[in-house]
Amino acid sequence: MGLGRVYRNYFKNNMFMRILLIFTIIAILTIVILSYLMFSSLSQSIVEKELNNQKAAMENVSRYLDQRYQSVENIARDMYRNEMLFSNISFLMEHPYSQYVQHRMDQFYNETNNNSTDPLQYFQQVMDENGDIRNIMLYSSEQQYLSVFKPNKQYKQLTTDMTHSYIPDVMAMDYKGITAPNYWIRKAADQWAPELYAIRVPINNRQLKNAGQFLVYLDSGGITDALTSYKDSFKGDIAVLSADGKVLYDSEGKYYGKTYPYMDVTDSLYDGGNTRPAEVSSRMYINKLTSADNGYVVIGAVPKKDVEASYSGIRKTIITISGICILFAIFFPAFFVINFANRTNRIIRITRKVKNGDLSARIDNPGEDELGQISRSFNDMLDELNLYIERVYKAEIKQKQTELVALQARINPHFLYNTLEVIRMRAISQGAKDVGEMIYSLSVLFKSLVKQKKIYTLKDELEACRLYLELFRIRYKEKFSYTIDSDPELQGKSVMRLSLQPLIENYIVHGIQTDRDDNHLDIRVREEDDMLVAVITDNGKGITPERLAEIHEELGKPEESGEMFGLRSVHSRLQFLYGPAYGVEIDSRQGVGTVVTVRYPNREGTDAEDV
Template sequence: MKAGSFYRTYIRNNLFTKLLATFSAIAVLAIVTLSYLLYAVMAGSIERDIVGNQRRAMESVSGYLTAKNDSVQRMVSDIYQDTALSQNVSYLLQHPFADYFRFRIDRYADEPRAGFGNALTYFERKAEGDADIRHLLLYSSGVQYLYAYRREGNPQLLQLNSALSYIPDAMALETPPVSLPSPWVRSGLGLEDKRLYAVRSAINDSSTLQNIGQLLVYYSSDGIQRALATYADVLKGYLLVLTPQGQVVFDSSGAYYGKLYPYASRISALSPSAELEEASLVSVLPESAAGFNVVSVVPKSEIRAATASVRRTVLSVSAVCILFAVALPSIAVFSVARRTGSLVRLMRRVETGDMAGRIHDPRGDELGQIASGFNRMLDQLDRHIEQEYKAEIRQRNTELSALQARINPHFLSNTLEVIRMRAVSQGADDAGEMIYSLSVLFRSMVSSQSIVPLREELELGRQYLELFRIRYKDRFAYRIEMAGTIGGRGVIKLSLQPIIENYIVHGLDPDRSDNRFSIRAEAVRGMISITLEDNGRGMDDQRLEEVERSMRIPLPDEAEGSFGLHSVSERLRLVYGPEAGLSIASEAGQGTTVIIRFPDELEEERS
């Protein structure tokens, strides 16, 4: 009975208890949800940072190995570019090794400068120039010998026989440019270091283009480890460089050198996770040209360890928030429950639209502050309603102004056409042509388009120049050329007019009878180039430097022409990027040349 009475008194019939229970449940659920989301975001951020660091480390390794492969390929390509060296290498690989020295002596006697083509000296210098090279091997496929240059020790020459040695067969196998040294070659040369990898390049006879041998360079993987030094503090798990067969070229952990990677079959570039030694995140960066894959393996246990402190912090903060979310509302609800009646009644009056009522509560406790705040809210609501009413009026006025602004251009254009027809009918053909050009210019300028076809921009420039041709008669002439079929390329509207205006104001000499201005548009190596050239007054070096400086940093007191040039240059860079821009060349008394360049976007899409 007592339990039933307690339920009816403090739960079923007590609104504040229900509110408190509901609020607490919602608060706890919200805190738990937000905590989970916060942890997920922070853990995801940490995981992305780890993956990003791994990716950058992989790119560093891939870039290092690609550079080594390119270096070896350049060694061979440089041979073909030097005739004497190419002949020496061809002779070396197509004749017994001892014959090569006799060949060198004969060549030196006949042509002293041939000493600069010494093949052995060339390869030894290349090997000495790279500290990561441990061995440089020259293999003759026809004579079947292997010459090995050692960084430490004397060179070694192996005379081979396919009937007695597996090395010729191993050298004949098709392998990617970057791989592991052949075990038969390692055995023949007595190489025990398992941290070597090989970069291979075929050597062809420059005359017949037939393969005559191979160049093999054995690098130490310590160089790859140095390439990872920058990421030593942030690298998780380990990085591998694998051949397509799963051979380990490099292992940052050092555990798999000299072995096939046992989990190679479980790694896929399409799957971000795999079961290896344990559940791990796997990233693959393939390098198809050089024939190797860079693999990042990060055990998920390391990721969990990296996020453990975040998890503990989020749980602790969540527990404290839940405690406060339950305790503070309980205290507040029970303290204000007795004084909410007047506030509820006033709210009901406001619901009916009566905004005149106010709460008079002289006490300064929480409910008194709520009452004052509610009064202020009603005052602000009154002001807001008035402001909204005025804002609606202003909006209507703005719409009317915008409509009027759209009508005015059509009115002015039609008026200009009426004036032009009147001038033509009265025999003032020059005035009619000038009014027509002005009308075309006006319609183009009020157009809402910011990018127009190149042919339209050139036509706009022609109409502008036509005004001054009519004005100056035989003292001024212009020429406009457009190469190819680039008329449809997009260009910033009004990019030519400021430059033409600058010439008319500052460059044109009314006293001369040979004023000339030309515009030439063409496509040059993926760029659209527009050259505007005149024979006007030009500028001296000091004025030219001032104009170029104002194009970069316009000053408030700069001339309008300089501001127009800056505007064109800045708009080009904003729309097309840093490769676009404007350049000026001028000489006092000789004229000025302005070149506008921006990417040919249609050409970029084709390529």
């Protein structure tokens, strides 16, 4: 089957498939777009939440470093407050250690308070109180002595000569705040631990001139302790960089002693926590927090895949729900559309059967919706059509029978007319004028019955009745009379041929009483709503109640059965032609008379010939 044929059969010529396809496309696009927007909103919210959590951890790191810097400044400030301690520190910075020992022994006997003024003991106490301090160093700018204090009261003094060491040059640089430990100072202090950062505070003498530097090495592990409360709430890596880009702290421990890989990206970020994917790889989210006062930068870097893992469950849930919604949006309407299409196709098949002549076919569609109403209306139409066909078919049969009778009666009609005319003239010549009148009336009546007319009106039917009644008026002389009353405007109405004459004949045959002198028959025609009503009233013998009931029952039977051929013939033909609302009604009282009512449709005399 070619694509063109598939397109014609299932899309071009199938309205329901087009509706289903369009609805499916709209539903899928709507669900996909809504799902994408929902996922985009939720994922962005989760990304912002994760980055905000990381930023909060970075701010805590920044607070911790600022506190440590403030602590070192407080230590230096405490040295200034204790004059004896500061005097000893200044002496230690400017003299060899042996002279400092002699100086201390001279002071030992003069101390009057319990507070220690020994720099070694003081700095040991400071390191004991601050577990993250690894080294405290004093540098004399004038004498170029470097005093190194270590835990457990370890101390050494180094002489640094500008001609033999880089330390004086390093100390002369205006480093401010928190920095990375200098290589030459590390070497002099024999301190090679990678997880260190340095805080340097200048020392001034009593004349407020710079006397040297107060340098503290701190363990970066204290920063990890500051992140303990955030370890479950943020993802990625937090690093602290010096102003020159050296790694002071790395939460993952990967970049100590190395160049931070995202340094170029962080340099392009504004201060204050701007967040965006790293441009170098498009796989990272970067947070930057700069401390202008203390000269360090806190960097937060989290891989996008780690953040995506946070909403991967949401992605799967949205995809699953979207898939279910798409299936529901396809199959649920498809069920109704296919059912609707099947019902429609069933109607189409039945209409084709009816088109091919099968009028017994019916649509089995019990629904109460529009298709159900169409089906019931179509079935009702077929029922009415079958009834109409049956009525017209039988009427045509009756018409053929009548035409056959008329055809037989028309065999050489002039011969019959001439014969009747010879008999009439003979009767008149013999003095029997009444017989001549009767023969004349019979001849005219016979001619009117045999004559074929395209349109048969009430006037024609009443004239036939008059001729027939005139025969019996002549016969019974003064014992019988009749009246015919009809509005002249009704004379042109179309009526069925021989619809009144057989009823009049029933009165002549069964109702007239020859022993009475007042036999009378009255025919009146009137309009009643949309009907033409003819009422035949006589004062004859009447009908017994039992017989009247039998007549009513017989009128409901097919014409071919039972008796009363004329009465039932008129009734059945009227109903066949015009419907059940028309026909003959009879009422009678024994000894009083009979009333026969005939109902026609109120039509002008332009209809085709009736039976």
